[in-house]
Amino acid sequence: MTEKKFVEVTAYYDSEGNISPLVIHWGDGSEYEIDKITDIRKAASLKSGGAGIRYTCRIKGQMRYLFLDDKRWFIEKIG
Amino acid sequence: MRNILHSDCNSFYASVECLYRPEIRDKPVAVGGDPENRHGVILTKNEIAKRFGIKTGQTTWQAKQLCPELMVIPPNFSLYKRFSDMTREIYLEYTSKVEPFGLDEAWLDVTGCVPNDKTGMATAREISNKIKNELGITVSIGVSYNKIFAKLGSDYKKPDAITEINRSNFKDIVWPLPVGDLLYVGKATRRKLSGIGVHTIGELANTPRGVLTDIFGKWGDILYTFSNGYDSSPVSEYTENSDVKSVGNSTTAPKDLTSEQDVDIVMNVLCDSVSRRMRESGLKGRTVSISVRDCNLFSFTRQRKLDEFTNITSEITRAAIRLFRDSYDWSHSIRSVGVSVSDLTSDTTAQQISFFEDPNKNIKLEKLDLAIDGLKNRFGTFAVCPAIMLIDKKLSGFDPIQEHTIHPVGFFK
Numbered sequence: 001m002t003e004k005k006f007v008e009v010t011a012y013y014d015s016e017g018n019i020s021p022l023v024i025h026w027g028d029g030s031e032y033e034i035d036k037i038t039d040i041r042k043a044a045s046l047k048s049g050g051a052g053i054r055y056t057c058r059i060k061g062q063m064r065y066l067f068l069d070d071k072r073w074f075i076e077k078i079g
Numbered sequence: 080m081r082n083i084l085h086s087d088c089n090s091f092y093a094s095v096e097c098l099y100r101p102e103i104r105d106k107p108v109a110v111g112g113d114p115e116n117r118h119g120v121i122l123t124k125n126e127i128a129k130r131f132g133i134k135t136g137q138t139t140w141q142a143k144q145l146c147p148e149l150m151v152i153p154p155n156f157s158l159y160k161r162f163s164d165m166t167r168e169i170y171l172e173y174t175s176k177v178e179p180f181g182l183d184e185a186w187l188d189v190t191g192c193v194p195n196d197k198t199g200m201a202t203a204r205e206i207s208n209k210i211k212n213e214l215g216i217t218v219s220i221g222v223s224y225n226k227i228f229a230k231l232g233s234d235y236k237k238p239d240a241i242t243e244i245n246r247s248n249f250k251d252i253v254w255p256l257p258v259g260d261l262l263y264v265g266k267a268t269r270r271k272l273s274g275i276g277v278h279t280i281g282e283l284a285n286t287p288r289g290v291l292t293d294i295f296g297k298w299g300d301i302l303y304t305f306s307n308g309y310d311s312s313p314v315s316e317y318t319e320n321s322d323v324k325s326v327g328n329s330t331t332a333p334k335d336l337t338s339e340q341d342v343d344i345v346m347n348v349l350c351d352s353v354s355r356r357m358r359e360s361g362l363k364g365r366t367v368s369i370s371v372r373d374c375n376l377f378s379f380t381r382q383r384k385l386d387e388f389t390n391i392t393s394e395i396t397r398a399a400i401r402l403f404r405d406s407y408d409w410s411h412s413i414r415s416v417g418v419s420v421s422d423l424t425s426d427t428t429a430q431q432i433s434f435f436e437d438p439n440k441n442i443k444l445e446k447l448d449l450a451i452d453g454l455k456n457r458f459g460t461f462a463v464c465p466a467i468m469l470i471d472k473k474l475s476g477f478d479p480i481q482e483h484t485i486h487p488v489g490f491f492k
Contacts, residue, residue: 042165044215049099051165051215070161 004048009066009073021055021066021073032059034066043067048076080246082199083314084187085221085229086206088166089238091183092123094216095162096152103150107131111139111151112331120331122154126238136376159183162214167317169209173202177317184233186226188314199223203241211239225310228253230262249308254281261305266377268302271295280306326362327419328352328479335374335412336474340467342416343400344474347465349418350396352479355452357420361427363388364420367398373411381406388424391444392451395420 008025024032036058043054045067052069065076088094092110097103107128111121119139131146139151163182170177176188189202199222210218217239221232224245231253232242244252258280259269271294277283283291284306291299304310328349336342357364365388372378383402389395399418407413454462460478468475 042213044098044211044213046098046215047101049101051098051162051213 004045004050004074004077006072006074007066019053019068021057021068024059024066024073024075034059035061038063045069045074045076048074050074080190080224081188082190082193082202083223083226083229084189084199084203084206085223085226085233086166086170086185086187086203086218087220087233087237088162088183088210089217089219090123090125090129091162091216092154092159093125093128093152095159096155097125098215099158107133107146107149109133109139109142109149109151110154111142112154119151121151162216165214166210166218169206169213171317173206175316176314178315179317184230186229186314200241200243207239207241223249223308225308226312226314227262227305227310228308231256231260234260246308250281253306253308254279254284256280258283258306261302264302267379268295268298325368325419325421325423326353326357326360326364327368327417328356329370329415329417329419330477330479331415332413333473333477335414336416337412339404340470341474342403342413344467344471345416346399346403346418347396347468348475348477349416349479350399351392351460351464353418353420354390354392354395354448355455357390357423358426358448358452361425362423363390363426364423365389366420366422367395367402368419368421369399369402369406370415370417370419371403371407371413372415374414375411376414377411378415379406382421384422388422389441390420390426390448391441392448393444 007027009021010023010025012020012022014020020037021034023034026032034057037055038058039056041054042052044051045054045065050067050069052067055066055068057064057066067074067076093108096110097108105127107125109121109124109128112119121133121135121137121139121142123135124133128146128149131149133142133145133149142149142151159182167177167179167185170185170187174187174189174192178186180186189199193202203220203222207218207220210216219233219237219239220241221229221235222241222243223229223232228244228249232244235242235252242252256279258264258272258277261280261283264272272278272283275286275290275294277286283302286303288300288303291303293299295302330345330349332341332345336345366382366384368380368382370378370380381402383398385394385398395418451463464475
């Protein structure tokens with residue numbers, strides 16, 4: 001994956017309004033369950049271009065940055 | 080001693096655009112209006128475009144002549160507003176005294192808000208890093224003991240820099256600067272100062288106060304205060320409505336305005352928008368200001384205080400047109416015109432009824448405006464208009480309410 005990719009996300013909203021992404025829907029039918037979120041912070045993505053809340057996610061043993069930019073979710077490109 | 084910061088987002092609109100489009104970051108980029116409508120004026124440019132001599136306020140075609148490969152991106156104000164709000168959220172983590180100056184600048188008074196051992200410089204560094212990491216854009220910050228020097232500090236070194244101006248170094252940093260760098264010293268003031276041999280801020284500071292007040296009146300006092308670092312104006316507490324010190328609209332006309340009738344048409348459109356927006360926000364205002372820029376890009380502003388607070392379209396239009404007639408000599412044709420109303424109050428504030436005027440007249444006019452607003456909300460801005468706007472539909476055919484322009488705010492409230 002080299003480009004910024006907007007994705008569909010299934011997320012959990014708690015009663016405080018906190019949002020935790022659970023599953024990433026890749027668009028080709030495949031789904032990736034997020035095993036663990038290790039960090040949540042406000043951050044900019046210089047690589048992919050955007051800013052918002054950055055979730056550091058462990059998915060199938062790999063770390064990925066998932067961003068919530070305003071209302072849209074994207075995965076930061078690698079490399 | 081106060082600890083005041085002035086933070087200025089570098090090339091704000093262009094930086095946000097470059098953040099979102101990594102592929103254009105190493106190219107000359109400007110954000111500008113729609114060239115088709117001749118609204119094609121450069122609003123901001125990035126550092127690379129700056130090197131080509133691209134300046135804010137240039138028309139797009141002038142800029143393209145200087146730099147044919149310049150990328151001109153149409154503005155996305157809702158995105159900039161979002162980033163502006165995010166910078167303010169960061170500022171508010173440090174102090175409640177945050178006074179925005181437009182979307183991209185703000186003063187912060189951090190006196191006593193941070194632990195004693197932390198200096199203004201350390202706070203500035205923290206804020207600068209936070210904005211870089213969280214928003215992906217850079218700021219220049221000036222740190223000083225008054226708002227004027229803090230602002231000069233943020234202008235002193237760009238981009239992504241912090242400059243401290245204190246009592247022991249201000250004579251070295253501030254005083255050699257050209258006097259035009261001082262807030263509100265425009266072309267006219269600079270010319271007058273040049274006439275008495277004052278070219279730098281230091282020379283201004285060392286001019287006897289009396290000489291300045293003889294030439295400039297009350298304004299001379301302010302110049303003296305600013306240049307010597309005596310300004311003691313406070314940084315206001317932040318409120319959600321901090322932006323609303325005035326309601327205004329301006330436009331670059333689709334063709335240069337060459338007659339009073341042309342100006343009347345444009346003024347009618349602008350004043351209609353301004354007064355409607357005031358009514359929507361439940362505001363009335365007492366000071367009407369106009370800004371005029373001629374085809375040589377020379378610009379000036381004039382303002383006049385009305386007898387009563389108003390948001391009646393016809394009153395504001397009449398005041399703006401009269402102010403224009405009184406202040407322009409038609410030495411050149413006009414490129415852009417703006418109208419704003421300040422000195423605002425809530426429209427529910429009780430009003431003194433004038434002794435000579437029929438109080439029912441205003442009530443009638445307010446009812447008329449209300450009826451017209453209803454029609455425009457249902458059928459669009461052009462549903463009803465004064466007949467003068469039909470004379471030249473090209474001039475009157477823009478809708479400031481829909482096009483939503485963002486307006487600079489004043490230092491003096």
